Amino acid sequence: MIMAFKWVLVTIWIWVWSAYLADTQSDDGLMRISLKKHPLDFSRINAARITNRVVSQQRDNGDDLKANIVYLKNYLDTQFYGEIGIGTPPQTFAVVFDTGSANFWVPSSRCILSIACYFHSKYRATMSSTYTKIGIPCKIPYGSGSISGYFSEDNVKVGDIIVRHQEFVEVTREGVVAFLAAQFDGVFGLGFQDISVGQATPVWYNMVQQGRMSQQIFSIWLNHDPKSPVGGEIVFGGYDWRHFTGDHTYVPISHNGYWQIEVGDIIVADFSTGFCKGGCAAILDSGTSLLAGPTTVVAQINHAIGAEGFASLECKTVVSTYGNLIWDYLVSGVRPDVLCVDISLCSYDGSRHVNNHIETVVRNGTRKEASVDETPLCTLCEMIAYWIQLQLRKQVSREQVFKHVNELCEKLPNPVRRSFVNCDNIAAMPDVSFVIANKTFTLTPEQYILKVEERCSTICLSGFVGLDVPPPQGPLWVLGALFLGAYHTVFDFGNLRVGFARAA
Numbered sequence: 001m002i003m004a005f006k007w008v009l010v011t012i013w014i015w016v017w018s019a020y021l022a023d024t025q026s027d028d029g030l031m032r033i034s035l036k037k038h039p040l041d042f043s044r045i046n047a048a049r050i051t052n053r054v055v056s057q058q059r060d061n062g063d064d065l066k067a068n069i070v071y072l073k074n075y076l077d078t079q080f081y082g083e084i085g086i087g088t089p090p091q092t093f094a095v096v097f098d099t100g101s102a103n104f105w106v107p108s109s110r111c112i113l114s115i116a117c118y119f120h121s122k123y124r125a126t127m128s129s130t131y132t133k134i135g136i137p138c139k140i141p142y143g144s145g146s147i148s149g150y151f152s153e154d155n156v157k158v159g160d161i162i163v164r165h166q167e168f169v170e171v172t173r174e175g176v177v178a179f180l181a182a183q184f185d186g187v188f189g190l191g192f193q194d195i196s197v198g199q200a201t202p203v204w205y206n207m208v209q210q211g212r213m214s215q216q217i218f219s220i221w222l223n224h225d226p227k228s229p230v231g232g233e234i235v236f237g238g239y240d241w242r243h244f245t246g247d248h249t250y251v252p253i254s255h256n257g258y259w260q261i262e263v264g265d266i267i268v269a270d271f272s273t274g275f276c277k278g279g280c281a282a283i284l285d286s287g288t289s290l291l292a293g294p295t296t297v298v299a300q301i302n303h304a305i306g307a308e309g310f311a312s313l314e315c316k317t318v319v320s321t322y323g324n325l326i327w328d329y330l331v332s333g334v335r336p337d338v339l340c341v342d343i344s345l346c347s348y349d350g351s352r353h354v355n356n357h358i359e360t361v362v363r364n365g366t367r368k369e370a371s372v373d374e375t376p377l378c379t380l381c382e383m384i385a386y387w388i389q390l391q392l393r394k395q396v397s398r399e400q401v402f403k404h405v406n407e408l409c410e411k412l413p414n415p416v417r418r419s420f421v422n423c424d425n426i427a428a429m430p431d432v433s434f435v436i437a438n439k440t441f442t443l444t445p446e447q448y449i450l451k452v453e454e455r456c457s458t459i460c461l462s463g464f465v466g467l468d469v470p471p472p473q474g475p476l477w478v479l480g481a482l483f484l485g486a487y488h489t490v491f492d493f494g495n496l497r498v499g500f501a502r503a504a
Contacts, residue, residue, distance in 0.1 A: 030214075030235050030236070030237050030238045030239075030240065031158070031159045031160065031161055031212075031213070031235070031236040031237055032159065032233055032234070032235050032236075032240070033082045033083075033084075033097070033158065033159055033233065033234045033235075033236075034082060034230065034231070034232075034233055035080045035081065035082045035097070035222070035230075035231040035232040035233060035234060036080070036081055036082065036094075036183075036231045037079050037080055037223070037230075037231030037232065038078075038079050038080075038081070038183040039079070039226075039452075039453065040079060040289070040450065040452045040453075078096050078182070078184070078287055078288065078289065078481075079231070079289055079481060080096070080097070080222055080231050080232055080286070080481060081094050081095060081096050081097070081183060081184040081231075082094070082095065082097060082234065083095070084156060084157060084158050084188060085156070085157030086106065086123055086128070086154055086155070086156055086157070086168065087123070087125075087127065087128030087129075087130060087131060087154050087155065088128050088129045088130040088154075088155055089127075089128075090157040091121070091123055091124065091127065091128070092121065093106045093121050093123070093185040093186055094121070094183065094184045094185050094186075095184055095185060095186045095187060095188040096184050096186075096187050096188065096286075096287055097188050097190055097220070097234050097286060098187050098188065098189055098190060098191070098285070098286055098287030099190045099191060099220070099259050099284055099285055099286045099287065099491065100191060100258065100259075100283060100284075100285030100286070100287045100288065100478070101187060101189040101190075101191050101195070101287060102189040102190075102191035102192060102193060102194075102195045102196035102197075102200075102202045103140055103168075103169060103187065103189045103196050103197050103198075103200055103202075104156075104166070104167075104168040104169065104186070104187070104188050104189055104200070104202065104203050105140065105147065105149065105168060105169035105170075105171050105186050105187055106121070106122075106123050106168065106169075106170070106171065106185055106186035107120050107121070107122045107123065107170075107171050107174065107185060107186065108122060108123055108125075108149055108170030108171055108172050109122045109123060109124040109125070109126075110170065110172050111149075111170075111171055111172045111173065111174065113172075113173060114172075114173050114174040116174040116182075117171070117174055120182075120184075120185040120186075121185045123152075123170055125152060125154075125170070128154055128155075130154050130155045130164075131152065131153070131154045132152070132153040132154065132165070133152060133153075134150070134151040134152050134153055134167065135150050135151070135152075136150060136151045136198065137149070137150045138150065138151060138169055138197050138198045139197070140169070140197050147169075147171050147173065147174050148171070148172065148173045149169045149170045149171040149172045149173065150169070150170055150172070151167055151168070151169055151170075151198060151200065152167075152168060152169075152170050153165055153166065153167055153168075154166065154168070156168070156203055158203065158207065158236070159236070161207065161212045161236070163203055163206050163207055163210060163212065164206075164210065165206075166201075166203055166206055167200040167201055168200075168203075169197075169200075171186070187287070188203060189202055189203075190202065190204055190218070190259075190286070190491070191257065191258055191259065192256060192257050192258070192259075193205060194256045194257040195257040195258060204218065204236070204493075207236060208493065212236075212237075213236050213237040214237040214238065215237050215238055215494065216492070216493040216494035217237070217238060217239070217490055217491060217492045217493060217494065218234060218235060218236045218237070218490075218491050218493075219234070219235045219238070219239035219240070219243075219488065219489065219490045219491065220232070220233075220234050220235075220286055220484055220488070220489050220491070221233050221234075221235075221240070221243035221244070221488050221503060222286075222481055222484050222485040222503075223485070224447070224485040226451075232485075239488070239490055242504060243488050243503065243504055244488035244501035244502060244503055244504050245501065245502050245503075245504050246501050246502055247501060248488075248490055248499030248500060248501040249436070249437055249439050249499065249500050249501070250437075250490075250492070250495075250497045250498065250499040251436055251437045251497060251498050251499075251500075252496060252497050253496045253497060253498065254281065255281065258283045258284075258285075259283060259284040259285075259491055259498055260281055260282065260283045260284075261281075261282055261284070261436065261498055262279050262280070262281065262282070262436075263276060263279070263280050263281075263282040263434050263435065263436050263477060264276060264277060264279060264280075264434075264435035264436065264438070265277045265435045266293070266297050266301075266432065266433070266434055266435070267432070267433040267434075267435065267440070268300060268301055268304045268430055268431075268432050268433075269304055269430030269431065270430075273296075273297045273300050273301070274386075274390055275294055275296050275297045275386065275475070276294075276297065276475065276477075280293075280294070280474075280475045280476065280477055281473070281474065281475070281476045281477065282434075282436075282476070282477040282478070282479055283476065283477070283478050283479065284479055284483075284484065284489060284491075284498060285478050285479065285480050286480070286481060286484055287480075288478065288480035288481065289450065289463070289480050289481045289482055290463055290464075290465050290478070290480045290482070291443075291448060291463050291464050291465070291477070291478070291479060291480060291482050291483060292464075292465045292466070292467035292477065292478040292480070293464065293466070293467060293475075293476070293477040293478070294466070294467070294468060294474075294475045294476075294477075295379070295383065295412060295466035295467075295468050296382075296383045296386055296387070298464045298465065298466045299383075299408045299409075299411045299412050299466075300387075300408065300411075301432055301462070301464050302411040302419050302462050302464060303407060303408050303411040304429075304430055305421055305429045305430065305445070305462060306421060306422065306425060306429070307411060307419035307420065307421050307462045314377065314380060315380050315383075315384070315408075315409035315412055316406055316409050318345075318377065318380045318381055318384055319384055319402060319405055319406055319409065322343055322345070322381065322384075323384070323388075323402055323405070325343055326339060326343075326381070326384060326385050326388060327388060327398060327401075329342070329343075329385075330385060330388055330389050330392060331392070336381075336382045336385035336386050336389060337382055339381075339385060340378060340381035340382050340385060343381070345377045345378050345380075345381040346378040346381065346382070347378075379468060384405055387404070387405050387408055388401055388405060391404055391405070412466070419461065419462040419464075420459065420460065420461055420462075421449060421460045421461065421462055422460070423451070423458055423459075423460040426445045426446060426449055426460065427445070429445035429449075430445075431443065431444055431445070432448055432464075434477075434479075434483075436500070441483075441486075441487060441500060443482070443483065443486055444486075447482060447485065447486045448462070448463045448464065448482055449461070449462065449463060450462075450463050450482070463482045485503065486502070486503060487500040487501065487502060487503055488500070488501050488502070488503045488504070
């Protein structure tokens with residue numbers, strides 16, 4: 001009788017395990033992770049942040065590398081996450097699969113001083129037979145704070161794949177209040193090792209090196225259908241042809257670290273915004289929902305779609321004080337960056353002209369580089385000059401130009417609040433297109449507008465937010481889940497390229 005009962009248990013275990021494998025690995029040899037989708041609410045999306053900061057990494061011998069400007073986020077607008085396991089036996093965690101970062105972290109059982117840790121699953125080293133202590137401390141910055149902890153090593157279960165000897169961060173302090181409300185426990189970085197804090201090896205690197213992926217690629221499909229129970233899918237080792245239509249357009253990676261490519265012009269309702277005609281960088285980031293880019297372009301987009309922003313007094317002040325002077329300079333052929341130096345809103349020849357505690361550096365009469373703390377007046381001057389320059393090409397009157405520029409000032413994205421749109425007008429809004437590899441990738445209003453539930457009503461927000469990253473890293477776009485939801489994306493590590501096809 002006892003033996004029969006044991007056989008029943010074994011049969012049940014085999015059936016459950018087989019069902020699990022069927023969900024994660026198909027006959028085509030691809031390893032799939034189903035993604036869950038958490039609906040956004042207004043408080044979270046309104047508190048979401050994307051910003052930038054100067055950071056310096058160090059070589060192994062302690063020497064400083066060149067400082068780089070990186071963009072940071074706080075994950076409050078993140079919707080998609082999946083499950084992985086750490087240790088033997090596996091301890092389950094819900095994680096964000098984030099192409100915009102490279103570290104892998106989860107809360108530690110030793111996280112006792114941060115309230116957020118008590119609302120999430122915590123890794124317990126003593127419960128894993130494959131745990132190895134490393135103990136090196138680390139701190140990872142985010143858009144509104146940082147997390148800190150120490151490195152450990154253990155096996156990681158991704159679907160039915162066991163990745164052995166994987167470094168990860170046990171977080172002991174979640175200084176970011178945002179994680180208190182997050183539906184996920186940690187972050188599974190899918191970026192390159194170059195941007196990994198502590199130069200920790202990303203999980204997917206080890207998946208490749210340990211022969212766990214048939215091809216050195218992974219692909220992401222995000223489902224924005226609010227009625228579907230399926231949030232999306234990430235496929236390691238290939239892609240699922242059911243998730244896209246047509247062929248992929250492949251674009252080479254333009255900069256080590258992020259999944260970064262070059263984009264060209266941004267077109268709104270068949271009209272060029274002009275700013276990125278000469279090329280802008282763009283990072284593909286599954287860890288945010290937003291579309292962040294140069295304020296010069298975002299303001300034009302929000303103006304075209306009728307977004308209700310908050311008037312920027314500083315912007316209108318620059319127009320009223322310097323508008324006619326800027327006009328005269330542009331008519332005489334002076335470039336925007338040079339004229340803003342001449343009217344002393346930007347610095348010149350390495351000397352520093354400081355307005356409101358922010359400074360810029362101009363060399364050889366042209367502002368080639370800028371600190372991340374660039375003055376708002378300098379930025380506004382160049383932005384306004386650029387807007388006026390676009391209007392001058394249309395040969396409209398001075399009065400019409402300044403009226404248009406003041407309207408754009410009113411549509412500047414506010415650093416705290418979001419830009420609202422009328423939900424009833426979505427169908428009449430223009431398409432917004434990105435030119436990538438000389439092809440146009442179009443987002444319809446339904447694809448770039450965020451709909452969030454607030455009590456018994458629906459609020460509609462522009463998915464475009466301002467992010468001004470100065471050269472040489474910028475100008476920069478961050479193409480989040482709104483873009484990845486419209487276009488199935490293949491991340492090709494073997495050939496250092498990214499592919500886009502219209503999502504099915």
